[in-house]
Amino acid sequence: MSSQGMSSIIMIVALFAIMYFMMIRPENKRKKKAQEMREGLKKGDTITTIGGIIGKVVSVTNDTFVIETSEDRVRMEFAKWALSSVGVQTSEQPEAEKKSKKNEVPEEPVDEIPAETEEK
Known part of the structure; x- marks a missing residue:
């Protein structure tokens, strides 16, 4: 094999290695963390669903969980x-953006409303 052919193979392997560490590995870690969170779910936890529904867990099975969403049970x-x-x-x-918005001075309200003039 020529040195140029060997160089191409090394570059392809390096590209796959970079792709693995930049894309595939973080995604697998995220999935594993989400799976651990789902497996660790227990009665009494307050949760948020992917649809934005907030409730308190009242029972958990292998594949499902039941939540109570309000005081009306x-x-x-x-x-x-x-x-x-x-x-x-x-x-x-992010928290940093929330804090910076709280410190901003709001615009002062305008007390005068311009009078409408009618042309006759």
């Missing part, structure tokens, strides 16, 4: 894959 059953997070998920906005 409304119960709903979900497949475990529908679990988004344990705890109340309020928004996707």
